[in-house]
Amino acid sequence: MLGLIISLISGAVGGNLAGKLLKSLDLGVVGNSIGGIVGGAGLSQILPLIGMGAADPTAGGGMDIGTLLGSLASGGIGGAGAMAIFGMIRNMMAR
Numbered sequence: 669m670l671g672l673i674i675s676l677i678s679g680a681v682g683g684n685l686a687g688k689l690l691k692s693l694d695l696g697v698v699g700n701s702i703g704g705i706v707g708g709a710g711l712s713q714i715l716p717l718i719g720m721g722a723a724d725p726t727a728g729g730g731m732d733i734g735t736l737l738g739s740l741a742s743g744g745i746g747g748a749g750a751m752a753i754f755g756m757i758r759n760m761m762a763r
Contacts, residue, residue: 670731672712674739679708679747686748693755700751707750708743715742 683704687694695703 671735671739672709674736675708675712675743675746676705677708678740678743679704679706679712679750682708682744682747683751685744686751687755690752690755692759693752695751695755695758699754703751703754704747707746707748707753709746710750711746712739712742 680701681704683700683702684697686704687696687700694700
């Protein structure tokens with residue numbers, strides 16, 4: 669549960685960071701945060717299913733430094749990626 673919360677927060681941060689770096693895809697603070705939260709949660713839940721996640725489902729849910737860093741990374745990367753995808757979709761629909 670703590671890993672998911674960390675992924676959500678880092679997803680929001682990753683989404684906002686990507687929005688500031690990619691000005692043409694920026695959705696505003698609220699849009700970047702929502703896109704980042706969705707992406708952070710999505711990637712942090714998908715990666716363990718394909719064997720690449722921060723948390724091993726058979727490990728009993730313990731939180732160590734590796735799990736913490738994995739949650740931060742997957743949340744931030746997923747958040748930035750999802751925000752960029754949502755920004756591209758918005759730009760395509762605006763044409």
